[in-house]
Amino acid sequence: MLLIKNGRVLDPATNTDEVRDVLLHGELISGVGANLSGDGAEIFDASGMIVAPGFIDLHCHLREPGQELSETIETGTRSAARGGFTAVCCMPNTQPVNDNASVTRGIVERAAASGSVRVWPIGAASMGSKGEALAEIAAMKAAGIVAVSDDGKPVANSRLMRQVMDYCDSLGLPVIDHCEDASLFAGGVMREGLQSLKLGLKGIPAQCESICVGRDVAVAQLTGARLHIAHMSTRGSLDYVRWAKKQGLRVTCEVTPHHFTLTDEDVRYDTRYKMNPPLASREDRDALIEGLADGSIDAIATDHAPHHAASKDVEFDRAPFGITGFETALALGLTELVIEGRVSLMRLVELFTTGPARVLGMERKLSPGQPADVTIFSTEHEWTYNAADSPSKSRNTPFDGRSFRGAPMATIVAGRVVYRR
Amino acid sequence: MRVVEKRQLLSAEQINRSLQRLSHEIVEKSAGANEIGLIGIRRRGVYLAERLAGHIRAFSQAEVPVGILDITLYRDDLSTIGPQPVVQSTEIDFPVDGRDLVIIDDVLYTGRTIRAAMNGLFDLGRPKRVRLCVLIDRGHRELPIEATFIGRSVETSDTEIVEVRLSEVDGEERVVLVDRVD
Amino acid sequence: MLQRLPHLLGIEDLNREQITFILDQAKPFQEFQRYPLKKLATLRGKTVAIAFFEPSTRTRISFATAAARLGADTMAFQAESSSLKKGESLVDTVRTLEAMRPDGMVMRHSSSGAPEFVASRLDIPVLNAGDGTHEHPTQGLLDALTIRDRKGKLDGWNVTILGDILHSRVARSNIHLLSKFGARITLCGPAMWVPRELENLAPNLRRSLHVEEALDGADVVMVLRVQTERLHEPALAPEEYIQGYQLTAERLRLAREDAIVLHPGPMNRGLEIESAVADGEQSAVLEQVTNGLAIRMALLYHLVGAAAVDAPHPAKERTNASD
Numbered sequence: 001m002l003l004i005k006n007g008r009v010l011d012p013a014t015n016t017d018e019v020r021d022v023l024l025h026g027e028l029i030s031g032v033g034a035n036l037s038g039d040g041a042e043i044f045d046a047s048g049m050i051v052a053p054g055f056i057d058l059h060c061h062l063r064e065p066g067q068e069l070s071e072t073i074e075t076g077t078r079s080a081a082r083g084g085f086t087a088v089c090c091m092p093n094t095q096p097v098n099d100n101a102s103v104t105r106g107i108v109e110r111a112a113a114s115g116s117v118r119v120w121p122i123g124a125a126s127m128g129s130k131g132e133a134l135a136e137i138a139a140m141k142a143a144g145i146v147a148v149s150d151d152g153k154p155v156a157n158s159r160l161m162r163q164v165m166d167y168c169d170s171l172g173l174p175v176i177d178h179c180e181d182a183s184l185f186a187g188g189v190m191r192e193g194l195q196s197l198k199l200g201l202k203g204i205p206a207q208c209e210s211i212c213v214g215r216d217v218a219v220a221q222l223t224g225a226r227l228h229i230a231h232m233s234t235r236g237s238l239d240y241v242r243w244a245k246k247q248g249l250r251v252t253c254e255v256t257p258h259h260f261t262l263t264d265e266d267v268r269y270d271t272r273y274k275m276n277p278p279l280a281s282r283e284d285r286d287a288l289i290e291g292l293a294d295g296s297i298d299a300i301a302t303d304h305a306p307h308h309a310a311s312k313d314v315e316f317d318r319a320p321f322g323i324t325g326f327e328t329a330l331a332l333g334l335t336e337l338v339i340e341g342r343v344s345l346m347r348l349v350e351l352f353t354t355g356p357a358r359v360l361g362m363e364r365k366l367s368p369g370q371p372a373d374v375t376i377f378s379t380e381h382e383w384t385y386n387a388a389d390s391p392s393k394s395r396n397t398p399f400d401g402r403s404f405r406g407a408p409m410a411t412i413v414a415g416r417v418v419y420r421r
Numbered sequence: 422m423r424v425v426e427k428r429q430l431l432s433a434e435q436i437n438r439s440l441q442r443l444s445h446e447i448v449e450k451s452a453g454a455n456e457i458g459l460i461g462i463r464r465r466g467v468y469l470a471e472r473l474a475g476h477i478r479a480f481s482q483a484e485v486p487v488g489i490l491d492i493t494l495y496r497d498d499l500s501t502i503g504p505q506p507v508v509q510s511t512e513i514d515f516p517v518d519g520r521d522l523v524i525i526d527d528v529l530y531t532g533r534t535i536r537a538a539m540n541g542l543f544d545l546g547r548p549k550r551v552r553l554c555v556l557i558d559r560g561h562r563e564l565p566i567e568a569t570f571i572g573r574s575v576e577t578s579d580t581e582i583v584e585v586r587l588s589e590v591d592g593e594e595r596v597v598l599v600d601r602v603d
Numbered sequence: 604m605l606q607r608l609p610h611l612l613g614i615e616d617l618n619r620e621q622i623t624f625i626l627d628q629a630k631p632f633q634e635f636q637r638y639p640l641k642k643l644a645t646l647r648g649k650t651v652a653i654a655f656f657e658p659s660t661r662t663r664i665s666f667a668t669a670a671a672r673l674g675a676d677t678m679a680f681q682a683e684s685s686s687l688k689k690g691e692s693l694v695d696t697v698r699t700l701e702a703m704r705p706d707g708m709v710m711r712h713s714s715s716g717a718p719e720f721v722a723s724r725l726d727i728p729v730l731n732a733g734d735g736t737h738e739h740p741t742q743g744l745l746d747a748l749t750i751r752d753r754k755g756k757l758d759g760w761n762v763t764i765l766g767d768i769l770h771s772r773v774a775r776s777n778i779h780l781l782s783k784f785g786a787r788i789t790l791c792g793p794a795m796w797v798p799r800e801l802e803n804l805a806p807n808l809r810r811s812l813h814v815e816e817a818l819d820g821a822d823v824v825m826v827l828r829v830q831t832e833r834l835h836e837p838a839l840a841p842e843e844y845i846q847g848y849q850l851t852a853e854r855l856r857l858a859r860e861d862a863i864v865l866h867p868g869p870m871n872r873g874l875e876i877e878s879a880v881a882d883g884e885q886s887a888v889l890e891q892v893t894n895g896l897a898i899r900m901a902l903l904y905h906l907v908g909a910a911a912v913d914a915p916h917p918a919k920e921r922t923n924a925s926d
Contacts, residue, residue, distance in 0.1 A: 194803050198615070200715035200737030200772060269716030315693055315714035317735070470859075491631065494645045505908040508631045508901070544640040 003038045007046030012350040013365030022370040027414040036050040052349045053364045054086025054373025056356040059301035066095025071306040074114035078391035081325035081419035084408030086373035087118035091151040099124035100137035101166040104143035116418045120146040125164045149176035165225035174226040179212035189266040191278040194395035210236030217244045233277040235287035252359045271312045271319035272398040293343045299355035302329045306394030328399045334406030372415035381407045424599040433594035439572035444476035454483030456521045463491045468589045470525040488513030495537035518544035527585040529555040532566035610722045610729045613738035614779040632897040636675040646675035652705035656712040666709045669899035675783040707907035743776030745894040763789045763817045766827030767796040773867045791817035821858040824867045851877045863887045
């Protein structure tokens with residue numbers, strides 16, 4: 001039994017913002033109220049801290065199976081726990097691609113054996129994510145996937161996308177798309193704009209993403225299925241999503257912390273600023289922040305993409321895309337959004353909890369009978385992020401050495417404290 | 422580096438008389454004023470060369486050409502730390518081949534400057550003859566180099582410095598012996 | 604001042620004074636090219652690594668000659684014959700070169716930012732001989748020297764740059780340099796090679812898609828190579844380019860009478876430039892080549908010649924060396 005005392009409970013599902021105690025028994029929440037007591041319970045003093053439902057990361061890369069040099073389920077989930085995440089959805093672009101039940105089971109088993117937090121795999125949409133034939137989605141669903149995606153690439157063929165959406169809808173799974181038009185992407189390495197011109201780096205126009213978002217929205221309209229836009233980064237894409245929501249389509253979207261923090265102006269030749277979608281213009285970044293505030297954007301997701309040091313220690317053109325993100329996500333949300341007054345604290349918690357939960361078709365709240373997944377954080381604690389201290393195997397982050405006010409303080413998964421600062 | 426003046430070696434009057442004498446000597450000891458070329462080593466050698474040419478013009482009506490030689494690229498004594506000295510132009514508008522050249526410098530000391538100057542001249546062509554004219558010879562040669570035309574010979578010690586000050590660049594006309602004080 | 608510059612990676616970060624200093628220092632080296640005996644001992648004992656990860660003959664030879672004339676030895680490294688093809692990373696290649704202890708490195712690479720990447724890992728000066736589509740600083744400098752010599756000064760000219768601006772590092776270096784000297788620059792070429800965003804690269808920059816308008820009143824016309832070897836791009840048929848943008852003698856007449864024509868070379872005669880113009884009186888192409896040598900000698904002299912700041916301090920030398 002674990003009794004979390006005197007924390008400020010922020011529970012978006014019940015619109016609670018009160019100082020309350022939370023009692024955990026076994027793997028479930030057994031009580032939320034004032035002045036609770038639990039005989040023999042271990043006490044966690046959460047005075048001065050926020051107590052929220054356990055955070056969910058809709059988008060990350062754990063690199064296992066096949067790319068364990070950069071990360072494993074064990075190291076990745078330990079990093080996720082340090083970031084306050086109680087559950088992470090890992091993308092299928094592993095080696096082999098998670099396009100069948102046996103790979104899915106393998107991931108689930110590894111997670112049970114060595115994971116610090118819940119791991120909910122996302123299965124591929126097409127075999128090998130080649131964009132040709134449907135993957136074994138139903139079998140994977142039985143093995144435990146929570147969504148479907150060919151992340152790393154879009155499902156480019158519209159006819160196939162339609163089939164994927166129809167099929168997944170019948171199985172109750174959302175389709176997550178990495179939106180990109182290959183011909184406009186054409187070897188680009190950063191956002192096309194004045195900065196890319198100055199640096200002499202091949203640019204990717206913003207419309208490379210939004211063209212595909214528009215197409216996806218149209219197919220969602222055709223099928224009525226659940227569509228979720230991964231790592232959305234431009235105002236153009238957001239406009240399409242807003243339109244879709246107005247039409248009553250079941251379209252949702254996520255934004256990464258680096259996309260609401262950095263812009264293309266931050267790119268020089270440091271490969272820790274190279275990711276896909278690339279850092280966008282200031283206008284895009286500001287539009288995303290507005291969308292986070294007004295509810296058009298449903299979730300914050302990290303797209304944690306570890307790459308071992310040697311692979312990133314090359315010329316900008318040749319470096320792989322991606323940065324890590326578990327451990328700085330909340331801090332960036334607090335610093336860039338809440339402290340700046342753009343977004344309320346409750347809304348931020350939503351973006352990490354009920355928002356992602358809704359995308360997955362589940363609930364997330366601090367009520368008796370719910371899973372004992374709790375994220376406890378401080379809005380005051382000052383700290384400096386030092387990538388070398390991270391349990392992740394990779395250090396590819398532009399936020400190394402950055403100071404923050406606000407940090408995850410404890411992460412509780414199924415009643416167990418998996419991280420404590 | 423701080424310096425303290427010890428004594429004056431030449432006054433303005435004495436500088437002028439030396440140059441007058443040297444200009445006569447140069448013409449006397451040459452086959453003819455028209456074969457001579459004066460090569461002034463930057464910076465002060467240039468002004469001295471121009472003055473010598475002026476004197477020669479005055480008493481013999483001969484126009485002796487003056488060339489400017491920058492020896493920066495030929496020096497062997499550049500300090501091994503810090504930035505490179507700024508290179509200036511060498512401006513010698515007359516052909517060096519077959520010419521009877523006189524190098525003009527203010528002070529002859531170790532001889533390294535003159536060695537560098539000769540390297541520079543020989544990159545430009547093959548002079549018939551090269552001789553040296555200096556205002557002050559202060560001894561302490563480190564190379565087998567001698568001046569044919571000398572304004573004044575002075576005995577100095579290692580810590581002393583001979584400063585030739587010319588109105589074109591220093592605002593006064595005198596040669597002084599100074600001591601280095603660290 | 605330049606003399607404290609550890610590397611030469613681009614023009615964007617140089618100021619007027621530094622650029623003027625380099626141009627002034629190139630003068631004695633220009634004269635030097637006319638000496639019968641072109642061999643100095645100034646950099647004797649120094650080794651310059653010439654690391655070209657992208658094919659080039661002219662620039663490579665120019666740098667190698669500059670080093671040799673200063674008395675330095677060179678270490679030549681060419682990508683075609685290198686282990687880079689065998690998958691050796693840039694970091695390892697550079698470390699291997701460094702282990703042979705050169706005193707400076709001249710580098711050309713197809714990735715923008717590669718010289719900066721290398722410079723941050725080495726203790727020796729790095730000179731950028733062209734990186735991707737980012738900068739080609741020595742070209743910018745030699746172009747400026749050519750303009751200054753031909754036109755008497757560098758400030759305030761109307762400069763038209765003609766061709767594939769988007770993919771040209773030469774154009775970028777020139778834009779950065781000339782804009783610091785008050786030039787009014789017109790960028791002209793086919794629409795997909797002159798994006799509107801370029802106008803924000805520097806002050807007093809405008810874009811024109813019509814060669815007649817762009818050449819009107821120009822004092823300097825810079826013609827860029829049509830690069831047939833750039834990939835990822837649908838090509839423009841040569842006839843289209845010729846019709847729209849070739850610098851012909853007739854079009855050149857729209858510029859000022861005393862306008863000069865520059866080209867970074869090598870020229871595609873009959874494509875971006877008419878032979879008559881390339882060989883005409885207004886063409887400064889050959890001077891560009893000579894000036895390239897002078898600029899590169901001046902840069903090697905100052906960057907490679909200057910010793911490390913923490914080298915042991917010699918006994919204070921005797922003065923009375925002529926100053």
